Amino acid sequence: MKVIEVSNLRKRYRDQLAVDDVSFTVEEGEIFGVLGPNGAGKTTTVECVAGLRVPDSGTVSVLGGLHRTELKERLGVQLQSSTLPEKLKVWEALDLYASFYREPANWVELLERVGLADKRDTPYGKLSGGQQQRLSIALALVGGPRVAILDELTTGLDPQARRDTWDLIERVREDGVTILLVTHFMEEAERLCDRLALIDSGRVVAMDSPSGLIARVGGQQTVRFRLSGPLDNSRLKALPEVTEVSRSGEQVTVTGTGNLLLAITTVLSAAGAVPTDLRMEQATLDDAFLSLTGKKISA
Numbered sequence: 278m279k280v281i282e283v284s285n286l287r288k289r290y291r292d293q294l295a296v297d298d299v300s301f302t303v304e305e306g307e308i309f310g311v312l313g314p315n316g317a318g319k320t321t322t323v324e325c326v327a328g329l330r331v332p333d334s335g336t337v338s339v340l341g342g343l344h345r346t347e348l349k350e351r352l353g354v355q356l357q358s359s360t361l362p363e364k365l366k367v368w369e370a371l372d373l374y375a376s377f378y379r380e381p382a383n384w385v386e387l388l389e390r391v392g393l394a395d396k397r398d399t400p401y402g403k404l405s406g407g408q409q410q411r412l413s414i415a416l417a418l419v420g421g422p423r424v425a426i427l428d429e430l431t432t433g434l435d436p437q438a439r440r441d442t443w444d445l446i447e448r449v450r451e452d453g454v455t456i457l458l459v460t461h462f463m464e465e466a467e468r469l470c471d472r473l474a475l476i477d478s479g480r481v482v483a484m485d486s487p488s489g490l491i492a493r494v495g496g497q498q499t500v501r502f503r504l505s506g507p508l509d510n511s512r513l514k515a516l517p518e519v520t521e522v523s524r525s526g527e528q529v530t531v532t533g534t535g536n537l538l539l540a541i542t543t544v545l546s547a548a549g550a551v552p553t554d555l556r557m558e559q560a561t562l563d564d565a566f567l568s569l570t571g572k573k574i575s576a
């Protein structure tokens with residue numbers, strides 16, 4: 278079942294075209310990511326999906342086109358850099374947000390789940406960045422939504438807090454919540470998303486699973502190693518798997534496709550050469566974005 282359907286969305290702010298032509302659908306139970314560089318139009322897109330902005334043209338349908346008042350009960354939204362009053366205590370924020378819904382979730386349980394049970398009486402202003410972020414996720418979930426929209430979920434968090442947040446989101450998905458996630462972190466997108474829309478300058482440039490997008494780069498791999506003795510490059514270059522060989526001092530870099538590592542090590546061992554510091558790098562989502570747009574997602 279399609280939970281979110283976006284067709285030919287377009288939104289302009291005065292002289293700035295933020296979303297040019299965006300279409301995608303999200304299936305029930307999916308974590309669908311919107312990935313792209315700063316200013317690509319990600320936030321504007323999901324704000325239109327959440328009903329917080331009115332598109333200039335195009336259509337948005339969530340949960341079969343529910344009317345705004347009904348949709349509010351089924352949709353949880355965590356927006357980028359939303360803040361709460363400094364003195365509002367954690368439990369007061371949850372209690373307040375729960376009062377907006379006809380059938381709210383049990384916020385005491387939710388507090389346990391996001392790891393803030395011991396911060397119940399702490400004012401918002403006294404929470405760490407990671408704790409504030411987790412509270413904002415709890416607030417997005419307090420209505421017991423079927424769809425959650427999360428914008429820049431882990432921006433500003435340290436690596437451990439980021440991984441904890443990813444675990445939390447995976448548990449939310451296990452409960453059957455469909456998630457629309459905005460991110461510019463490749464690792465987050467690869468780890469969490471079933472499918473992704475890559476967005477650049479207000480347009481979808483590609484849509485697929487993370488591995489499907491990476492495969493579009495052509496499965497290019499790079500193998501690097503150090504070699505102290507001489508090596509006849511032409512032997513490596515003659516391999517069908519190899520596209521390029523370069524050497525700088527002891528450092529050798531070979532790019533290619535297929536079973537590149539096996540092909541290289543076979544040639545090296547036949548030549549009696551012993552590589553050290555051998556590493557293999559595979560294409561990433563950043564490479565996929567670069568090959569599609571000529572730009573890098575991460576600055």
Ligand SMILES: Nc1ncnc2c1ncn2[C@@H]1O[C@H](COP(=O)(O)OP(=O)(O)OP(=O)(O)O)[C@@H](O)[C@H]1O
Pocket residue numbers: 290291293294295296313314315316317318319320321322461
């Ligand atoms: N309220 C606004 N008024 C005017 N221009 C805006 C407004 N909000 C966003 N924009 C502009 O629209 C474009 C798209 O912004 P948007 O926030 O949707 O992108 P984004 O991909 O979410 O970027 P970021 O990751 O930096 O938030 C940008 O050029 C931005 O400067």
